[in-house]
Amino acid sequence: MKHTGCGAKRFRVARIPVIMFLAAGLTAAAVAARPALPTAHKTTPWWQHAVFYEVYPRSFQDTDGDGVGDLNGITAKLDYLHDLGVDALWITPFYPSPQVDFGYDISDYENVDPSFGNLADFDRLLDAAHQRGMKILMDMVLNHTSDQHPWFIESRSSRTDPKRDWYIWRDGNKGGPPNNWISVFGGPAWTFDPRTGQWFYHYFYPQQPDLNWRNPAVEKAMFDQVSFWLKRGVDGFRLDAVANLFEDPRLRDNPVLPSLVAGSTTEHQEKEIYDTDLPEVHTELQRLRKLTDAYPGRVLVGETWPPSMAGLLKYYGPDNNELQLPFNFFFTKVSKLDAAAFRSEVEETERVLDDRWTTWVLSNHDLTRAYTRYADGRHNDQIAKILGTMVLTLRGTPFIYYGEELGMQNNDPKTIDEVRDPVGKREWPTNKGRDGERTPLPWTPGRGAGFTTGKPWLPIQPSARTYNVETESADPASILNYYKALLRLRRESPALLDGEYQTVGDDPHVFAYLRKAAGQTVVVALNMSADPQRLDLPATGLGQRSLKPMLSSLGPADEGTVKRGITLKPFEAMVLSAR
């Protein structure tokens, strides 16, 4: 099955009613230095105890009124992120780009697209983040460039151009493309170029030709781009589409699937064998890791979509010498709020990855927002809080997608004319594209949601009137304030940061677990049902110890201690400490 947003579209659900919150004033954000957040972690590398936050810069904060967010907007909102309690930002691409794939088609790896600012703005952002003890990860696209990148322009100019072999050019087969490979965005993965009479390969849009990583000059050129940002001081990279760096040299046809993957179009009826996850991908990642390891404290996060946990394990490398944090996307495949399904993903992660450090992800700029995916129409906010509790208390590094902390919903285009994402135009209405999960972050209930004074590049979602930073900051029961409390609790708890994980019971409605560190044990209990549920303490394996509630998603945690068991209200998440 293809990934990158397409497969995930089958999780879409109906429109969700909103809940009203009180409006109130927002504290003005100052951009002065602030101390790093205190944390209870002792010895682990920073990226193991950090909470990451994905910023989609087009939609975060616009400071020049063009309706598109910019780097200065992120700098202006660093204090919001610091107050929220996140430690590291992954910013999706802001390099010069024709924006066919909204930045994932890069035409210059060593600069900033004018719509986002310039290199000086980036340096200021990095510096301001570092002054707050926060880290910045760039998004690095190694697999392909834009067709407007000078390398490709040269490469396509003639069959004998020195850069011809930097991309993958082949003769056609019986008048058609060289083989049956399909682009993740639909249609053949090959485009014919009449000028030189050959086809070029693109796993994504035709405007994103794949680089030929078997050519050592390509590796050198791309490693130079990576070094450019390392020298500038970035703290690491989220690596785009790493599984696709290499293709079968014999270009064998992929097997055609006998039936359609649910929710996808006929254009995705292919089993990817010869264009994904080839052994050379791993040798290349080891070489890249050597490069980044020369810069202490940097981290490599990878966009990895293997079909199984065993496949994910390979991305750590035989000697843990590939990616430190390959994305564990298996939660995004859990299609409904289901305690047994989430428990099973966590247990599989713990069993297969063993002591390797995982990531927890609910959504990103390619996937329908978690709020929308799991909402039942009646307990939407409670469910969002349960999900937040889960990713922020499991053993591993959590990634929050911007706006998740507010309960942002998908706002999909209503007609094909509204669609901006090309894949949405091509596959409408089966796949409406990824615009819905990329809409502007609402800062205030007012016009432009405090995001822009101009016309936002994507419409502000209707729920922004109540689900926005200003309104939620003033409501003690908001999702935002709950996230803040959770993040504070996590930061101060050695068990939540570093402790072992242990499943409690196998209740079909309650996902419960322990996190245990020397001197502290924490119990997390998540009632994923609309009925009250009982968790008996003997079932936790904690014997005669008593528990003290630390946080409840449904209001102030009870101050008393618990000896025999707890009753969880419908859709309640509780975090308790054992004494």
Ligand code: NOJ
């Ligand atoms: C994965 C990115 O997350 C997605 O947004 C992009 O379209 C593709 N890779 C191509 O770069």
